[in-house]
Amino acid sequence: xxxxxxxxILLDILIPNAKYAKSSxxxxxxxxxxxxxxxxxxxxxxxxxxxxTKNELDHFLIETGIRLVHSSSDSLHAASLAWKEYxxxxxxKSGICPYCRSKLQWTCFKCGEKIPVRQHxxxxxxxxxxxxxxADRLLTRDRGYYRTYFKELKIISPATTSVFxxxxxx
Numbered sequence: 666x667x668x669x670x671x672x673x674i675l676l677d678i679l680i681p682n683a684k685y686a687k688s689s690x691x692x693x694x695x696x697x698x699x700x701x702x703x704x705x706x707x708x709x710x711x712x713x714x715x716x717x718t719k720n721e722l723d724h725f726l727i728e729t730g731i732r733l734v735h736s737s738s739d740s741l742h743a744a745s746l747a748w749k750e751y752x753x754x755x756x757x758k759s760g761i762c763p764y765c766r767s768k769l770q771w772t773c774f775k776c777g778e779k780i781p782v783r784q785h786x787x788x789x790x791x792x793x794x795x796x797x798x799x800a801d802r803l804l805t806r807d808r809g810y811y812r813t814y815f816k817e818l819k820i821i822s823p824a825t826t827s828v829f830x831x832x833x834x835x
Contacts, residue, residue: 666701666801667701667801668701669702669705669796669803670731671805672712674806675689678693679712680715688823692804692821701732702730706733706735708792734799740795741791744794793811803819803821805822806823808820
């Protein structure tokens with residue numbers, strides 16, 4: 666089994682987050698025992714900011730058994746389809762909490778104007794497309810929009826240590 670890892674899971678163990686560090690490490694360890702771990706170019710780029718040099722990041726990946734797997738045209742296409750769906754429904758779903766799905770609204774403190782909430786950017790969808798086409802599952806804490814826009818993707822979240830999938834169960 667191949668598990669793609671989202672940046673937030675790796676940051677939980679690199680910058681210890683008391684709430685998720687232990688459960689994120691457990692999810693990574695379990696995925697490693699059951700197969701291999703991969704990241705996309707997006708995750709590599711996001712992780713790079715946490716390391717003083719490229720060599721130190723590369724050493725971390727080698728030591729942890731995490732491989733950088735470049736996106737295929739199929740994964741990029743899957744990301745574009747999900748992105749297109751997001752853009753088409755963004756007005757209806759913008760400002761939705763990724764955890765509880767409640768509607769969010771921001772207001773400027775100075776002028777009182779309502780501010781549109783931008784929740785996702787194309788890179789989020791590239792991560793989802795990569796996991797969908799080049800792995801068997803995604804380890805992430807951002808399960809809400811992945812479940813919405815990548816329905817076939819199996820998601821493992823340390824917050825609940827549950828597997829989420831909209832795929833029919835055998």
